[in-house]
Amino acid sequence: MPEPLLRTRLSVGYPGKPDVLQELELAIGEGEIVGLVGQSGSGKSTLGLAIPRLLVTTAQVSGEIRYRGENLLKRSEREMRRIRGKEIAVVFQGAASALNPARRLGAQLWEVWRAHRSRSDWNTEGREQAMALLRTMQLPDDEAFLRRYPSEISIGQAQRVLVAMAVMHRPALVIADEPTSALDMVTQAEVLGLMRSLRDQFGSSLLFISHDLAAVSAVCDRLAILREGQIVEMGPTAEIFAGARHPYTKALIRAMPGRTHVGEPCRVDQR
Numbered sequence: 001m002p003e004p005l006l007r008t009r010l011s012v013g014y015p016g017k018p019d020v021l022q023e024l025e026l027a028i029g030e031g032e033i034v035g036l037v038g039q040s041g042s043g044k045s046t047l048g049l050a051i052p053r054l055l056v057t058t059a060q061v062s063g064e065i066r067y068r069g070e071n072l073l074k075r076s077e078r079e080m081r082r083i084r085g086k087e088i089a090v091v092f093q094g095a096a097s098a099l100n101p102a103r104r105l106g107a108q109l110w111e112v113w114r115a116h117r118s119r120s121d122w123n124t125e126g127r128e129q130a131m132a133l134l135r136t137m138q139l140p141d142d143e144a145f146l147r148r149y150p151s152e153i154s155i156g157q158a159q160r161v162l163v164a165m166a167v168m169h170r171p172a173l174v175i176a177d178e179p180t181s182a183l184d185m186v187t188q189a190e191v192l193g194l195m196r197s198l199r200d201q202f203g204s205s206l207l208f209i210s211h212d213l214a215a216v217s218a219v220c221d222r223l224a225i226l227r228e229g230q231i232v233e234m235g236p237t238a239e240i241f242a243g244a245r246h247p248y249t250k251a252l253i254r255a256m257p258g259r260t261h262v263g264e265p266c267r268v269d270q271r
C-alpha cells in the first residue's frame, strides 16, 4: 500500500487533562477529503492544531505525525515554519476574527504571499494568482475589493477570503476547523462546495473538522467519528450512513436535522 499523505498515531494531554487524544490513528490520502466529526470537547481542534504543531506549549504530545513519510514531531520549529502555510495550511473557526481588522484585504493577501515567496514575485506572479483564487472563491477580483477592510465585507465573503489565503501556496493538505459554523446553511453549503473544488483544481487533501455531521457528510469522501479523544468509527461516507456500527455514530445520524431515514446522506449542490 502506498504511504498516505498523512498518518498519525498521536496522544495529547494538557496540564490536569492527560488523555485528550489517546493514540489517535488517522490517515489521509493524496487528494482525499476526510471529515472529523465529534461533539464539542471531543478533541477535534486539539488534533487540527497538533498536526501543524500549533498547540500551546503546555500541551504534552507523543506519538507520530507522519507527513510524506517523515515524522513532523521530529522537525525543528524553523522547519515547521517552512511547512506551515506552504505544505499544510489551516483555516480556523471564526472568519471575522481571523482577518486583521486594520489591514485592507489586498495587503493581507500580499502578506500571505510574502511569507513564502519574494516580494518581487508579487507583481509578476502573486497578484494574478491571488486574483485567480478570488475568482475561484466567487469573490470580486477587482481593485475595489482589495481595498476593502474586513468590516466592509460579509461573513461569508470573509470566510472565502480566508480559504483563498490558506490555499495561496497550493498546500498539499488543508485543515479546516469548523470553517463554516458562523455561516447560515446556504452559505455553508457554498463554502464547502468551493473547498471541494480546490481538491479538484489543485489536488489538495482536506481535513474538515466539525461538530455537524450534516455539514461535512455532503463533501467528505471518508468520515472519522471522534469521541472523547478516540476514533470510534471510520469509513467511506456512504458506508457510514448505510450501516453505522457504533451506537455513538448511530445517535449522531439520528440527530441530523431533516433526516427521515438512515442510509441517505444529504447532498449539497456541487458546482
Ligand SMILES: Nc1ncnc2c1ncn2[C@@H]1O[C@H](COP(=O)(O)OP(=O)(O)O)[C@@H](O)[C@H]1O
Pocket: 014, 015, 017, 020, 038, 039, 040, 041, 042, 043, 044, 045, 046, 047, 056
Ligand atoms: N489549551 C488548552 N489547555 C487546557 N485544556 C485544553 C486546551 N485546549 C483544549 N483543552 C481541553 O481539551 C479538550 C478537547 O478540546 P478541543 O480539542 O478544543 O475539543 P473540540 O475542538 O472537539 O471542541 C477539552 O476538554 C478542552 O477543555
Ligand SMILES: [Mg+2]
Pocket: 044, 045, 046, 177
Ligand atoms: Mg474545536
